[in-house]
Amino acid sequence: MKIIDMSDKNLAVVLVSGGLDSCVTMAMAMEKHSVALLHVSYGQRTQTREYNSFRAITRFYNIPETRILALELDLLRKIGGSSLTDRNIPVDKGDTNAAGIPTSYVPFRNTHLLSVAVSWAETINANSIYIGAVQQDSPDYPDCRPEYYEAYNKLVEVGTKPSTNIEVITPLINMRRSDIVKKGMEIGAPLQLSWSCYERNDKACGQCQSCRLRLKSFEAAGFKDKIDYI
Amino acid sequence: MKIIDMSDKNLAVVLVSGGLDSCVTMAMAMEKHSVALLHVSYGQRTQTREYNSFRAITRFYNIPETRILALELDLLRKIGGSSLTDRNIPVDKGDTNAAGIPTSYVPFRNTHLLSVAVSWAETINANSIYIGAVQQDSPDYPDCRPEYYEAYNKLVEVGTKPSTNIEVITPLINMRRSDIVKKGMEIGAPLQLSWSCYERNDKACGQCQSCRLRLKSFEAAGFKDKIDYI
Numbered sequence: 001m002k003i004i005d006m007s008d009k010n011l012a013v014v015l016v017s018g019g020l021d022s023c024v025t026m027a028m029a030m031e032k033h034s035v036a037l038l039h040v041s042y043g044q045r046t047q048t049r050e051y052n053s054f055r056a057i058t059r060f061y062n063i064p065e066t067r068i069l070a071l072e073l074d075l076l077r078k079i080g081g082s083s084l085t086d087r088n089i090p091v092d093k094g095d096t097n098a099a100g101i102p103t104s105y106v107p108f109r110n111t112h113l114l115s116v117a118v119s120w121a122e123t124i125n126a127n128s129i130y131i132g133a134v135q136q137d138s139p140d141y142p143d144c145r146p147e148y149y150e151a152y153n154k155l156v157e158v159g160t161k162p163s164t165n166i167e168v169i170t171p172l173i174n175m176r177r178s179d180i181v182k183k184g185m186e187i188g189a190p191l192q193l194s195w196s197c198y199e200r201n202d203k204a205c206g207q208c209q210s211c212r213l214r215l216k217s218f219e220a221a222g223f224k225d226k227i228d229y230i
Numbered sequence: 231m232k233i234i235d236m237s238d239k240n241l242a243v244v245l246v247s248g249g250l251d252s253c254v255t256m257a258m259a260m261e262k263h264s265v266a267l268l269h270v271s272y273g274q275r276t277q278t279r280e281y282n283s284f285r286a287i288t289r290f291y292n293i294p295e296t297r298i299l300a301l302e303l304d305l306l307r308k309i310g311g312s313s314l315t316d317r318n319i320p321v322d323k324g325d326t327n328a329a330g331i332p333t334s335y336v337p338f339r340n341t342h343l344l345s346v347a348v349s350w351a352e353t354i355n356a357n358s359i360y361i362g363a364v365q366q367d368s369p370d371y372p373d374c375r376p377e378y379y380e381a382y383n384k385l386v387e388v389g390t391k392p393s394t395n396i397e398v399i400t401p402l403i404n405m406r407r408s409d410i411v412k413k414g415m416e417i418g419a420p421l422q423l424s425w426s427c428y429e430r431n432d433k434a435c436g437q438c439q440s441c442r443l444r445l446k447s448f449e450a451a452g453f454k455d456k457i458d459y460i
Contacts, residue, residue, distance in 0.1 A: 071305045078301060079349050107352035108345055111389055115341045119309050122337035143389045151385040158377045159341055 012128035012169075013038055013121045015113055018053030020194045020214060021132035021172055024180050026057065027189035028171045029130040037063060038120060039070040040113050043077025046201055053195040060190045069120060073112060110143035111152070114168060118156055121166050129168045136177055146173055177213060178220035185223055192226040203228040242358035242399075243268055243351045245343055248283030250424045250444060251362030251402055254410050256287065257419035258401045259360040267293060268350060269300040270343050273307025279431040286423040299350060303342060340373035341382070344398060348386055351396050359398045366407055376403055407443060408450035415453055422456040433458040 012033035016022045017040075029035050039054045041047040051070065058068055110133065117129045133144045142148060149170050156166050172180055184191050196214040197204035204211050206229040218225040242263035246252045247270075259265050269284045271277040281300065288298055340363065347359045363374045372378060379400050386396050402410055414421050426444040427434035434441050436459040448455040 069309075071308060073303075073305060075301045075303060075346055076349060079299075079346070079353050107349040107391075108389060109349075111345045111348070111385065112342070115338055115345055116305055116309070118341070119306060119337040119339075123309050142391060145388065147388045148385070151381070151388050155341065155378070155381040155385050158375065158381050159338060159373045161337075161372060 009127065010034055011036060011124065011126040012130055013117045013124075013126045014130040015040070015117055015132070016054050016057065017132075018050035018057065018195050019132070019210075020184070020191060020196050020217075021134055021180060023057055023132075023191060023194040024184035024187075024189045025130050025132035025171055026061075027184065027187045029128075029169075030061070031187065033128060035063070035130075036067045036069070036120070036124060036126060038117050039068075040073050040116055041071070042073045042109065042112070045199065046195065046197060049195050049197075049201040053193055056193040057190055060193060071116060073116070076107075076109060076112065079107070108143070110141075110148070114152060117168075118160065118166060122160055122164050125164075127165055127167065129166060131168060131170055132172050133170050134172050134177065134180065135174055144173075146170070149173065176220075177217035181217050181221035181223055185221070195227070200230070203230045205230060238264055238355075239357065240264055241266060241354065241356040242360055243347045243354075243356045244360040245270070245347055245362070246284050246287065247362075248280035248287065248425050249362070249440075250414070250421055250426050250447075251364055251410060253287055253362075253421060253424040254414035254417075254419045255360050255362035255401055256291075257414065257417045259358075259399075260291070261417065263358060265293070265360075266297045266299070266350070266354060266356060268347050269298075270303050270346055271301070272303045272339065272342070275429065276425065276427060276431055279425050279427075283423055283425040287420055290420045290423060301346060303346070306337075306339060306342065309337070338373070340371075340378070344382060347398075348390065348396060352390055352394050355394075357395055357397065359396060361398060361400055362402050363400050364402050364407065364410065365404055374403075376400070379403065406450075407447035411447050411451035411453055415451070425457070430460070433460045435460060 010033050012029050013036050014026045014029045016026050016037050026035065026037070037058060039051065041051060054070070110131070114129065114131060121129055133149070135145055149168055153168050156168065160166060175183070181191070196210045198208040198210045199205040204227055206215065215225060240263050242259050243266050244256045244259045246256050246267050256265065256267070267288060269281060271281060340361070344359065344361060351359055363379070365375055379398055383398050386398065390396060405413070411421070426440045428438040428440045429435040434457055436445065445455060
């Protein structure tokens with residue numbers, strides 16, 4: 001367990017995957033809080049690349065090691081059911097507006113990630129948890145909608161010690177993807193260190209659903225995406 | 231991933247720790263459902279003993295291996311904050327009616343366990359999840375109260391695919407501990423194979439909070455507890 005000043009009333013746990021959204025979320029959280037950073041790998045194809053991006057972002061901000069917790073959650077891979085964690089299911093290509101749940105949906109994933117954050121927050125006395133969920137992903141991902149976070153906050157209220165007062169905060173939930181890029185650029189978030197590709201670890205494929213969303217967002221925001229594409 | 235007949239509309243995932251409550255819960259679930267059994271170790275002191283009890287119960291009922299999933303969730307141990315998972319925090323002794331949260335409280339534990347069950351249920355198309363939570367443990371454990379399960383079911387409703395319809399069922403939630411023992415005896419649950427001690431792996435200590443609750447429950451029910459005590 002990491003040593004953290006537990007008397008810090010302004011401490012927030014931030015879930016940082018290493019992706020663009022969590023990079024901007026972290027920068028936004030740092031404007032208001034001292035932060036403790038949580039990175040959870042769950043057996044996804046690009047987990048090493050995402051971890052490296054996460055570490056690059058922590059170095060960019062000079063976050064002390066005592067404020068960083070990186071964990072592996074291998075049970076989602078064992079349970080399967082998603083192209084992100086099961087090599088036998090192909091990653092979706094093509095139209096990012098296609099209807100329905102994409103194969104990259106990991107059953108109940110955000111609940112697992114948030115619950116790790118809540119357990120850690122309860123242990124280190126953090127009062128806030130930041131996660132970079134974006135509603136624009138909805139209805140493809142049920143756990144990226146405001147209703148989900150309302151329900152989750154209710155669960156935290158009744159499911160933790162009465163003495164704790166933890167709230168999950170989703171600063172990007174109602175933002176358009178292009179505005180997330182603009183916001184990140186405005187507050188100096190190191191977007192060039194973030195990683196979005198679902199498929200590759202070296203250079204971004206540019207073809208998977210996540211790459212397409214990223215490219216569209218930069219284009220709409222009027223900025224150049226500085227990561228390497230194949 | 232286990233192979234399960236996904237057209238079985240009556241499939242229930244049962245969380246089976248190997249303890250008395252989950253043993254009775256499983257027997258009750260089997261009266262109404264075909265079952266898939268989930269056991270999650272989380273780095274607790276007695277995890278090997280609990281796993282062995284779980285396996286003994288599955289053998290007692292001749293549950294096929296394809297219906298059994300046993301996983302390790304080591305992040306709760308890494309996060310710490312509980313005497314069950316941190317060897318530096320002593321297990322509570324003495325009065326089981328003492329006020330406040332016992333040291334054995336594992337921050338947000340049931341949320342982690344249930345979320346594994348939901349991810350599995352969503353993958354194998356199970357419609358019900360059974361967990362042996364008992365309100366009589368409340369208010370010591372926030373995640374053993376009906377309000378918690380109401381909030382959790384709301385989360386499942388909004389956080390899973392629209393095509394799924396998963397409900398968490400808590401058949402023991404309003405039962406007295408003595409009635410749980412009576413019910414288990416009545417329906418032939420193998421209570422002699424279950425394990426409750428928080429402290430030891432060979433014989434039950436008889437002194438920890440969990441042993442005391444168990445002994446009191448058998449006594450009040452008018453049955454002899456057949457497990458070995460030191």
